[in-house]
Amino acid sequence: MSRKTLLCRCEDITVDDCETAVADGYACFEDLKRFLGVGTGPCQGKACVQTAMRMLADLREIPLDDMDVMTFRPPVRPIPFAVLAAADADPRPEPERPGPTEGVGP
Amino acid sequence: MPVRPGDTLGSALHRAGVLVLSRSMKYHRPRGLYCCTGSCASCFVDVDGVPNVPACTTAAAPGMEVRSQNTLGSARRDLLGVVDKVYRRGFDPHGAFTRPRIVNTMFLKAVRFMSGVGEAPEETMAVEGAGPQRLQLHVHHLVVGGGRKGLLAAKRHAHRGLATLLVDEAPRLGGSAASDPAERDTLELAAAAEAGAWPAVEAWTGTLAFGVYGDVVALRRGDDLWEVRADRITLAPGRHDAWPLFVNNDLPGVLSLRGARRLLHGHGVLPGRAVVGHGDPLPASFVEALEAAGGRVVGQGEVTEAAGSPVVERARLGEAWVRCDAIVCNLPGTPRVELFQQAGCRLGFEGGVLAPATGKDGATSVEGMHAAFGGPP
Numbered sequence: 195m196s197r198k199t200l201l202c203r204c205e206d207i208t209v210d211d212c213e214t215a216v217a218d219g220y221a222c223f224e225d226l227k228r229f230l231g232v233g234t235g236p237c238q239g240k241a242c243v244q245t246a247m248r249m250l251a252d253l254r255e256i257p258l259d260d261m262d263v264m265t266f267r268p269p270v271r272p273i274p275f276a277v278l279a280a281a282d283a284d285p286r287p288e289p290e291r292p293g294p295t296e297g298v299g300p
Numbered sequence: 301m302p303v304r305p306g307d308t309l310g311s312a313l314h315r316a317g318v319l320v321l322s323r324s325m326k327y328h329r330p331r332g333l334y335c336c337t338g339s340c341a342s343c344f345v346d347v348d349g350v351p352n353v354p355a356c357t358t359a360a361a362p363g364m365e366v367r368s369q370n371t372l373g374s375a376r377r378d379l380l381g382v383v384d385k386v387y388r389r390g391f392d393p394h395g396a397f398t399r400p401r402i403v404n405t406m407f408l409k410a411v412r413f414m415s416g417v418g419e420a421p422e423e424t425m426a427v428e429g430a431g432p433q434r435l436q437l438h439v440h441h442l443v444v445g446g447g448r449k450g451l452l453a454a455k456r457h458a459h460r461g462l463a464t465l466l467v468d469e470a471p472r473l474g475g476s477a478a479s480d481p482a483e484r485d486t487l488e489l490a491a492a493a494e495a496g497a498w499p500a501v502e503a504w505t506g507t508l509a510f511g512v513y514g515d516v517v518a519l520r521r522g523d524d525l526w527e528v529r530a531d532r533i534t535l536a537p538g539r540h541d542a543w544p545l546f547v548n549n550d551l552p553g554v555l556s557l558r559g560a561r562r563l564l565h566g567h568g569v570l571p572g573r574a575v576v577g578h579g580d581p582l583p584a585s586f587v588e589a590l591e592a593a594g595g596r597v598v599g600q601g602e603v604t605e606a607a608g609s610p611v612v613e614r615a616r617l618g619e620a621w622v623r624c625d626a627i628v629c630n631l632p633g634t635p636r637v638e639l640f641q642q643a644g645c646r647l648g649f650e651g652g653v654l655a656p657a658t659g660k661d662g663a664t665s666v667e668g669m670h671a672a673f674g675g676p677p
Contacts, residue, residue, distance in 0.1 A: 195329065195330075195381075195384060195385075195548060195551070195607075195608075195609050195610070196384050196385055196387075196388040197388075197547050197548065197605070198327070198329075198384075198390070198547070198548065198550075199545055199546060199547050199548075199549060200329075200549055200550040201543075201545070203324065203331070203334075203340070203341075203342050203543075203550050204325070204341050204342075204417075205325065205326065206324050206325060206326035206327045206329065208390050209545060210389070210390055211390055211392070214392075229394075235325075235341065235417070236341040236344065236352060236417055237339060237340055237341035237342075238638075240339045240340065240341075240540045240636075240638075241334075241335070241339065241340045241341070241342075241540065241541075241543045242543060244542070244634045244653060244654055245542065245543055245545065247654070248652060258649040258652065259648070259649055261649075263641070263647055263654065265641070266637065266638040266641050266642065267511075267642070268510055268511020268512070268513070268518065268638075268642055269510035269511050269518075269520075270508075270509075270510050270511065270636075270638045270639065271338065271469075271508060271510060272352055273508070273510055273520050274432075274523065276427050276431060276432050276523065277432050277520050277523060277524070277525050278525070279432070280431070280432035280433060280434040280524065280525040281434060281525060281527075282434075283433070283434045284434070285434045285435065285436045285527065286433065286434065286435045286436065
């Protein structure tokens with residue numbers, strides 16, 4: 195193991211990578227995401243994005259409120275394609291099921 | 301490998317002393333458990349040919365064939381780990397090996413062999429039965445998240461007669477309460493909801509709200525797709541565990557406090573015999589339970605470096621190196637904002653963390669959409 199401080203474990207992006215990118219002029223979060231891949235790995239930014247945003251704001255000496263926020267697209271966890279493919283099927287609008295929701299709705 | 305009732309793949313493997321589950325995609329650094337909530341994606345394994353299965357939240361079952369990912373050899377001794385040593389200062393792929401063309405072609409082939417996350421099955425996997433169904437439902441009140449705040453929201457509105465559907469991705473309600481002695485009352489709420497003690501509340505466990513599309517919340521329940529509309533939505537998704545920043549912060553054996561608690565309280569697995577605490581002081585309840593299980597805390601403070609191969613063996617606290625086999629990080633978590641953002645809720649920074657902007661009673665900027673967050677875990 196060499197000495198590395200990982201900012202993003204999914205994509206093996208180090209704190210050094212981030213600092214170099216900011217020094218090279220990648221100035222907003224979307225730039226950083228496209229250049230380094232931070233937030234694009236299997237965790238989809240859950241572990242790293244907020245840390246990366248704070249680091250970027252610190253390095254650029256700007257308030258966090260001026261930072262652009264990454265778009266977190268669905269699905270929030272990996273799911274099988276088959277589940278998404280079901281969206282193409284005809285829906286079953288009134289499933290037979292007991293419970294408190296029975297008889298309510300539009 | 302022996303498995304106890306309630307075990308996940310991660311807890312069974314940790315108990316058996318298997319901390320290195322796979323390797324990372326670029327430098328082939330060892331990877332293992334961290335958050336134990338299915339969020340950090342560092343514990344992926346291949347199960348029965350399906351890649352990228354989180355070991356920490358997948359129930360262990362007899363006969364499962366579990367393999368490491370991204371290794372040449374074994375996860376513990378991965379021959380491609382040499383990449384990490386060769387590129388000691390990191391490897392910047394931008395513009396590297398781009399010419400002449402023959403070198404570029406060879407480089408791309410090599411990269412595709414060496415990097416990546418998991419291996420897709422070569423053959424199409426058959427879908428069992430009729431395959432996933434698409435179902436639609438309209439409810440008065442949908443609560444996403446069965447932790448303390450979600451349970452309280454469901455209970456409060458059910459008592460007002462508002463029919464409520466409560467969903468949580470875990471097999472049991474309660475969020476992290478089962479592994480936190482300070483949350484006994486949450487366990488009582490969870491037991492009440494699971495037993496149907498609140499007539500207006502129906503609870504679905506094992507149900508992931510994976511996205512918000514317009515006014516539809518998409519659920520994966522079993523392998524079915526449920527499209528749910530609701531007059532009122534309460535999102536109580538909890539927090540992600542923050543990631544520490546010290547040298548070799550990614551070594552297996554570095555765990556979030558919640559991850560360590562889930563192993564210890566949830567599965568009876570000792571996170572480590574000699575534990576170093578990083579960040580805020582480790583709670584007394586955790587230290588007591590650790591000691592009762594045969595472990596102890598050997599140091600606490602701000603860890604600046606971890607060392608060991610392929611798992612944690614030492615932690616640096618100030619000028620001193622402390623021998624340990626686990627580093628437990630007690631850092632403030634960050635609110636899970638994904639569903640809020642997809643629903644169009646305005647987000648803002650509160651005390652340095654990104655969170656949905658809320659008004660009275662957790663109302664977000666989207667009408668009918670409410671947020672419920674507790675204090676930091």
